[in-house]
């Protein structure tokens with residue numbers, strides 16, 4: 631990668647809360663990642679994982695206690711003047727004067743922004759045009775988030791920091807925001823997003839990182855992160871058949887199987903091969919696989935496994951399927967599900 635393409639660089643970042651020299655609490659522990667120009671990078675993690683603490687370091691709102699951060703080639707804390715006009719920041723809680731109208735608030739903000747968009751344009755972008763004369767205190771929670779976003783977009787930022795931008799938005803408003811974020815990215819804006827909506831990260835992110843207890847435990851393109859987890863095939867065991875009547879599962883690429891209440895679940899890292907083998911077997915035997923459902927792992931499954939795992943764990947190690955295939959009479963609940 632050409633280093634000139636790198637818009638955000640975090641190297642060994644640390645952030646400790648508490649008195650200087652004291653023990654305090656380390657919320658960010660050796661976090662490193664880069665974000666390229668025009669990329670949308672999502673930072674995920676459970677409550678308290680350290681996302682906001684990290685993003686605040688990137689925004690120059692605090693000085694790291696260790697490591698280095700560069701945004702657009704500058705230190706965002708010590709070279710704030712060089713960085714601030716080129717970034718847009720949407721914080722988790724905006725905090726606006728409640729008695730000003732939407733347009734007045736935006737105008738006030740525009741007055742402090744170099745090269746600001748016209749107020750009407752910024753409000754139209756986030757769908758708040760019709761609400762321009764409403765007082766901020768009369769806005770719904772979702773509308774306030776959209777006003778936050780309009781203010782972050784005022785200066786046509788090269789880098790946009792979105793801290794949980796769609797929290798409190800109804801599904802329609804959320805999708806509208808996604809469309810807007812996609813358009814901004816297509817126009818070359820680099821976006822760093824934190825979100826609790828995994829569907830949002832899956833839909834928008836070019837790359838993502840999952841944080842737990844102040845550390846990044848996994849990162850990559852969504853498909854790479856999901857790809858660490860096995861796909862699943864589920865169906866009802868045909869009446870009069872046993873699991874042991876299936877072809878040897880290990881030979882089909884099955885790495886784990888479970889049977890419960892007449893339904894079987896197979897886990898595989900080779901979904902197409904396993905499914906093809908299973909369907910050919912069913913056709914040859916004239917068997918109907920009722921309720922057949924085959925799917926790759928979702929980001930949510932990957933996230934829950936990572937977030938819920940113990941210290942130092944990133945991806946699950948599946949219990950290997952026996953070489954000779956499963957026992958003829960399946961044991962209910964054989965194999966253990968990943969903890970969620």
Ligand SMILES: Nc1ncnc2c1ncn2[C@@H]1O[C@H](COP(=O)(O)OP(=O)(O)OP(=O)(O)O)[C@@H](O)[C@H]1O
Pocket residue numbers: 647648655657675676677678679680681682683684
């Ligand atoms: N000012 C502070 N003083 C002391 N501890 C803090 C402070 N701010 C945050 N923390 C702690 O740092 C940890 C990380 O918090 P942070 O807000 O960065 O997490 P987060 O991943 O953004 O969480 P959320 O998803 O809930 O917003 C938490 O344990 C939090 O309690």
